[in-house]
Amino acid sequence: MTGTEVVRRSEQTDRRAPDKPSRRSITQRQRxxxxxxxxxxxxxxxxxxxxxxxxxxxxxxxxxxxxxxxxxxxxxxVKNYVEAVTDSDLLHSVWLSVFYAVLVTVVTTPIGIVAALATQQAFRGRGLIRSVFLIPYVLPAFVVGTIWRIILQPDGVANRTLGHVGIHPGLWLNGPKSFWTLVLIQIWASWPLIYLLALSGLQAVDPQVHEAAALDGADWWSKLWHIIGPYLRGPVALAMVIAFLHNVNNFTLPFVLFGVPAPDDVEVLPVLTYVESFQNFRFGLSAAMAVCSLVLVAIPIIVYLRAVRLDTADDPDTRRREA
Structure with a gap:
């Protein structure tokens, strides 16, 4: 058989048996x-x-x-929605919840980042310090509220300790101090979330990047802002969104701390919804308030997902795959 006949037969075989997609391509495209x-x-x-x-x-x-x-x-x-907006404390509770959530998130963000930076490098006892930092976050909100309620009683540990140095703060759980009491306790309980996600971002920094920055003579601020900052942008943004959503929907801590009916300064939206539903038995009105709370929660989620999508679209690898 000559070479020309072999080539001719192979071409005929190729025409009779068309190419079949591999099993791998089938599983990838036809899941x-x-x-x-x-x-x-x-x-x-x-x-x-x-x-x-x-x-x-x-x-x-x-x-x-x-x-x-x-x-x-x-x-x-829509009469329940109209009543919720015009004849109830919904708008006051929404403003209170948003202000409280934003304030706590803004304060806890630098605390978490500083704690993550402080425990990034290896040192003796680092595992113990990291475990202690997580205690406020792993404790149930009911336990946190109960402990702080005992501490902040008029004859509790806080007032007695401050009284020894000549400071008499008065009531913590009622009156004008109640809102700031809730803010301070929530800051104490929620900053480890920022710390955890910031620490995960620091773990992603390549050690060679630190070595290159040291060789270039970068100071600590330039290194933090221009080198470590881009690695922390995504985890910290996600942590801030999660922290905001958690604070807006926080019911257990204000409920345990102040009870119901709560003072006007701490009647956040979840507490108001609970009161309308299980004390006033206005289930339709409370459901309308819950729907408004859902809309309030959906806004930062949409903004975050939009920002992530735009950030991904600017990635050269993403544009290459889409092309």
Whole structure:
């Protein structure tokens, strides 16, 4: 058989047997959608159905008299939302919750970053220090609120200790100091979250980057701002969003600290929703407040996801893959 005949036969074989995609390409391009079914069912049961029920209840005149047959409760439309905005303390509670959450987030961010920088380098006892830093965060909010409520009683440890140095602060849990008491305790309890995510960003810094900066003679501020800062931008931004959402939705700490009815200075949105639902039994009105709280929570999430998307779009690797 000559070489020309061999080439001719191979060409005929190629025409008879078209190329088949490899098994790997099939699994990558044709992933079965049924694998998403368990997660989809979980999202449907845990998120979608309760959300739809809350939206429906917010449109009903649902109270202690109509709760047994809530499906047949009178339909009010948007009257619950109008009442929540005009005839309740919703706007005051929203402003209080946002101001409280922003203030705590802004204060805890530098504290967490400084703590992460302080425990980044290896030293004797670093593991113990890191464990101590996490104690305020791992304690349940109910325990934190109970302990601080005992400490801040009129005859508690705080007033007695300050009284020995001639300072008599008065009431912590009632009056004008109640808001700042809540802020200080929340700062104490939530700064380790910023610390954890900032520490994860510092772990991603290549040691060769530090060596190059040292060889170039960069001072500590230039090194922190121009070299370490870009590595911390993403984790710290995520930590700030999570901290803000946690503070806005925080119910346990103000509830345990101040009880209900809470002072006006600490009646944050979750506490107001609880009071309208389980003390005044205005379930339709409280559902409308809960929907407003959901909108309030969704705003920073959308802003963060938009910022992350824009940051990813500017990445050269991302543009190369999309092209």
């Amino acid at each position: 079965p959608l049924w694998m998403l079914a368990p997660g989809g069912v979980l999202v449907l049961v845990v998120i979608v159905i309760p959300l739809l029920l809350a939206l429906w209840i917010s449109l009903l005149d649902l109270d202690q008299y109509s709760i047994r047959e809530w499906i047949h409760a009178p339909f009010l439309g």
